[in-house]
Amino acid sequence: MYEYDPLEIETKWQEFWLRNKTFQTPEDTEAPKYYVLDMFPYPSGSGLHVGHPEGYTATDIIARYKRMKGFNVLHPIGWDAFGLPAEQYAIRTGTHPRETTEKNIVRFREQLQMLGFSYDWDREVNTTDPDYYKWTQWIFLKLYEKGLAYQDEVAVNWCPELGTVLANEEVIDGKSEVGGFPVVRKPMRQWMLRITEYAEQLLDDLENLEWPESTKEMQRNWIGRSIGADIDFQVADHDEKINVFTTRPDTIFGATYMVLAPEHHLVEQLTTEEQRETVAEYKEKAALKSDLERQELSKDKTGVFTGAYAINPANNKEIPIWVADYVLVHYGTGAIMAVPGEDERDWEFAEKYDLPIIRTVEPPEDFEGKAYTGLGQTINSDFLNGLETEEAKLKIINWLEKNGVGKKSINYKLRDWLFSRQRYWGEPFPVIHVDGEPKPVLESELPVELPEIDDFQPTESGEPPLARAKDWVVTKDPETGKTALRETNTMPQWAGSCWYYLRYISPQFDEGPVEKSGEEYWMPVDLYVGGSEHSVLHLLYARFWHKVLYDCGVVSTKEPFKKLVHQGMILGEMEYTAYRKNGQYLRPSDAGGMDDVEKVKLTEKDIEKRQEKFVLKGTDIEVDAKAYKMSKSRGNVINPDQVVDQFGADSLRLYEMFMGPLEQVKPWSTKGVEGVYRFLNRVWRLIIDEESGEIQKNVEETEPDKEQLKVLHEAIRKVTEDIENMRFNTAISALMIFVNEANQWEKLPVSVLNTFVLLLSPFAPHLAEEMWSRLGNSESLVYEPWPEFNEEYLKEETVMYPVQINGKVRGEVHVPSDKAKAKDYVLAQARKEKNVQRYLDGTTVVKEIFVPGRIINIVVK
RNA sequence: GCCCGGGUGGCGGAAUUGGUAGACGCGCCGGAUUCAAAAUCCGGUGGUAGCGAUACCGUGCCGGUUCGAGUCCGGCCCCGGGUACCA
Numbered sequence: 035m036y037e038y039d040p041l042e043i044e045t046k047w048q049e050f051w052l053r054n055k056t057f058q059t060p061e062d063t064e065a066p067k068y069y070v071l072d073m074f075p076y077p078s079g080s081g082l083h084v085g086h087p088e089g090y091t092a093t094d095i096i097a098r099y100k101r102m103k104g105f106n107v108l109h110p111i112g113w114d115a116f117g118l119p120a121e122q123y124a125i126r127t128g129t130h131p132r133e134t135t136e137k138n139i140v141r142f143r144e145q146l147q148m149l150g151f152s153y154d155w156d157r158e159v160n161t162t163d164p165d166y167y168k169w170t171q172w173i174f175l176k177l178y179e180k181g182l183a184y185q186d187e188v189a190v191n192w193c194p195e196l197g198t199v200l201a202n203e204e205v206i207d208g209k210s211e212v213g214g215f216p217v218v219r220k221p222m223r224q225w226m227l228r229i230t231e232y233a234e235q236l237l238d239d240l241e242n243l244e245w246p247e248s249t250k251e252m253q254r255n256w257i258g259r260s261i262g263a264d265i266d267f268q269v270a271d272h273d274e275k276i277n278v279f280t281t282r283p284d285t286i287f288g289a290t291y292m293v294l295a296p297e298h299h300l301v302e303q304l305t306t307e308e309q310r311e312t313v314a315e316y317k318e319k320a321a322l323k324s325d326l327e328r329q330e331l332s333k334d335k336t337g338v339f340t341g342a343y344a345i346n347p348a349n350n351k352e353i354p355i356w357v358a359d360y361v362l363v364h365y366g367t368g369a370i371m372a373v374p375g376e377d378e379r380d381w382e383f384a385e386k387y388d389l390p391i392i393r394t395v396e397p398p399e400d401f402e403g404k405a406y407t408g409l410g411q412t413i414n415s416d417f418l419n420g421l422e423t424e425e426a427k428l429k430i431i432n433w434l435e436k437n438g439v440g441k442k443s444i445n446y447k448l449r450d451w452l453f454s455r456q457r458y459w460g461e462p463f464p465v466i467h468v469d470g471e472p473k474p475v476l477e478s479e480l481p482v483e484l485p486e487i488d489d490f491q492p493t494e495s496g497e498p499p500l501a502r503a504k505d506w507v508v509t510k511d512p513e514t515g516k517t518a519l520r521e522t523n524t525m526p527q528w529a530g531s532c533w534y535y536l537r538y539i540s541p542q543f544d545e546g547p548v549e550k551s552g553e554e555y556w557m558p559v560d561l562y563v564g565g566s567e568h569s570v571l572h573l574l575y576a577r578f579w580h581k582v583l584y585d586c587g588v589v590s591t592k593e594p595f596k597k598l599v600h601q602g603m604i605l606g607e608m609e610y611t612a613y614r615k616n617g618q619y620l621r622p623s624d625a626g627g628m629d630d631v632e633k634v635k636l637t638e639k640d641i642e643k644r645q646e647k648f649v650l651k652g653t654d655i656e657v658d659a660k661a662y663k664m665s666k667s668r669g670n671v672i673n674p675d676q677v678v679d680q681f682g683a684d685s686l687r688l689y690e691m692f693m694g695p696l697e698q699v700k701p702w703s704t705k706g707v708e709g710v711y712r713f714l715n716r717v718w719r720l721i722i723d724e725e726s727g728e729i730q731k732n733v734e735e736t737e738p739d740k741e742q743l744k745v746l747h748e749a750i751r752k753v754t755e756d757i758e759n760m761r762f763n764t765a766i767s768a769l770m771i772f773v774n775e776a777n778q779w780e781k782l783p784v785s786v787l788n789t790f791v792l793l794l795s796p797f798a799p800h801l802a803e804e805m806w807s808r809l810g811n812s813e814s815l816v817y818e819p820w821p822e823f824n825e826e827y828l829k830e831e832t833v834m835y836p837v838q839i840n841g842k843v844r845g846e847v848h849v850p851s852d853k854a855k856a857k858d859y860v861l862a863q864a865r866k867e868k869n870v871q872r873y874l875d876g877t878t879v880v881k882e883i884f885v886p887g888r889i890i891n892i893v894v895k
Numbered sequence: 896g897c898c899c900g901g902g903u904g905g906c907g908g909a910a911u912u913g914g915u916a917g918a919c920g921c922g923c924c925g926g927a928u929u930c931a932a933a934a935u936c937c938g939g940u941g942g943u944a945g946c947g948a949u950a951c952c953g954u955g956c957c958g959g960u961u962c963g964a965g966u967c968c969g970g971c972c973c974c975g976g977g978u979a980c981c982a
Contacts, residue, residue: 248899252977255898260981280982293982335980365981372982378896379980447981566976608906638922643905646955659906692920694908697900699975703907709920712935719935764909767919774919836915841963843915869949883962889914893962 036727038718040682044800048147056816057152060106063555068105070097071535071595073564073572074112074159076527077138078119082145083664084672084690084702089563089601091687092696092762094151096561098796099757101152102820108556109152110538112159113139117527118196118212121459124490131459131490135162145674149683150799152816159537161530162459166537168481169547170529171464173579176586178465178474182228183453185472190452192220197492198456199224219321225454225463225523229578233257233446235592236577244597246697249569256570258447263431265440267292267344267371270352274300276344279366279445282376283434284426286348287415288394289371290384292355293337295363296320304355306341313338313357320359335360335383346371347439348430349416358383366445374405381405395423451575453526456498458490460524467519468511476512482520498522531572532579535559535594547588558591566600573598599760602698604690605661606670610636612650612657619650622658661701672702684798685711691762691797710766714801716773717794721787721805729808730782738783743827745775746786750823753793762797769794784809789821837864838891845869847890857884864890 097109120131177183190199195215240250262281296317305313316338337358374384375393397406409423418426434440462482464475485506500522511518540549580594612634613620648657664671688710694700749772756765795802806815833854837845845867877894
């Protein structure tokens, strides 16, 4: 027997491609280029997950398709290899992170090659390679030169468990994103990057990107631009002024008090003698609160009076100044004018502390809430009375500017990027400290390599692990000869991934991060595919660095990634669960909070659907039906190696693309893999006789007939269109339809099969290569021209029209194609149809709708 | 709370500018092959009624626009993701 043996043919072609460097990126710049990029993986110890091949298969299909369309394709892969897990493993076992990382990379590379991806393996990058991070450090020096990198004593998110600080984005609900450990606030000296400098550009340039709207929106929200005014409030009996930011300057007449954040620099000076103790106590309490506590307590507002008063510049009234932690020191100016009538938070606070409330916007008649935050007519506001909100804003800003007490202003939520970590396994900063002052390392001294150490824990004094390498830390300033200390913080994992897409263009280039002409040819990335979990972090940071590099003249485009697509998560197989306690079944909705609930795992055979719910077969017992995120603890992780072992890489690729739209979250189904495996078997048997292992007898060098051309060209049309639009599931369905049809043909023209094999090749490249060579072609099909479809072959001899009476289909008529557009003829034929006549009998025709090539609708009374 | 997505058979999902809802695959049912099974092949498969032609119902719910709505508009419900005192 000569059955379809995926393992044999896949190994054969993978070796062929590697040996012949089939996917080596072309050096010429004649042809149009296409740069298709995957988000490179962190090579974890657990190996490839079925989620990885999803995006990678999608980009691989595009890469293979574009090559056949005559593009020069850049399709690289690499390793985002710095990171916590290898370091934590090192702390536990003493194994150097480099060793762990190298081992994991070998495994990942093997797994990716086993799936037949058409990467150019000569362009692999590795962020932990000194030849790579040399340029990460180089870019840091550029940031430093431009004043975009600075040190600051900041209250940081310190995670004692991990022994490091975390960026705000890495803290979720007061816990570390990695590991879920508690995070506390702690003032520390840190490196910061001035991403806020680029807030405006990062926001504006989103507009022209072909990115998912939701991702753009997330970045917009993250940057958080708001337009309003800065206003000065003179403090009564003081020289000081309090500057506030507000988006509602039109409500200034309703500002009945002010609030400073506990950390505001004027709190000390303004507090009166009587209030000193109360305020000091309050400040202390606020400082001790962790992020988590702040969020939990956010419902109940607290604050204390400073004893001081400010003067509202609009009406010269004295209003009290309070301190409260519902005002955040790092947003706006850290102080607000409180307008309880128009702001829910201020209303809540005013109610609690019995402060006056004045409405300055007329709420709608049916308005029932407390603070009215909407727009409307201005009231109780002297010269603004009667104006609509937008007009009032303009007028008051004008007035403020004229009187020198305020001006129009734009504020961003975005904060500077906390860029240092107290870790070993990251890029060392190219910085030395001389006499306590930071000094950049000379470019010629790069890379600053990681020193060898044997204990990866932070030191007893709480310094980063690098401080253990004393010989490395203590150095000399080459310029002055003075003793200098190296920076012992390292860069966060995001650093290496901020520019890796540039390194692929010229991975060996040693005069800069990227070679100029290559950059000009290949950039921007035409298609970037990766998870939506990187919507803000990686994608915002990378855009920021890119813009800095643009300003430095290193890159020629303002944006790195032209088109972005997120693949949806693959969930575990569907699970059916019934809940039982003390022998009694429970409703899933009740079982949630209870103890000692027994979960009964069921299979599809045990259940049936009743109305909206699943129940235990033959009973009323409700059953939970849900697909869960794959996780080790749940035991529902699907291992790609096993799928490949059982069905082959082509089946895995094909199944992951056939599951549904790429962007969508979808559950795994082993039965579904079997389905596409059966399809590939049918392809095999269509061409190969399993008895003899030879080409089927009915495969001949004949001219295809009309029907065959029609079926083939329909497949070409559909597959081409669907690949262009990344609708891989329906493209595969079109291939299946072709095979179903072809299976019924008596004779199979070789030319038709050749074309079909080309259509199949981006999806199932191994089987396609095998069929291609067995059909008598000598070269690999990778650079064969993509089939063109011919409209002529798609024409039908007759056209079918559904016939509706009053919008309901009552029959259909077939008319010759040449008469298909003749309204009168087609309608006449329609009226002759038996069932249609039945409905026309005894009625009057009111209207006849004729949509050429589509439908007929006869409206009767 | 706010901002984005999304609700279509038993399941994953198809459906051009509004034009026959359910392509393709899974599952299920029936048949062929087989000593039997697996594999394979053929046929059927939204629900209800009917031997059948056919009819009625059907794309989360309620209403609207239209000759015609899964698709457009208004109001809700549910699920998923993001975000949260951002002045």
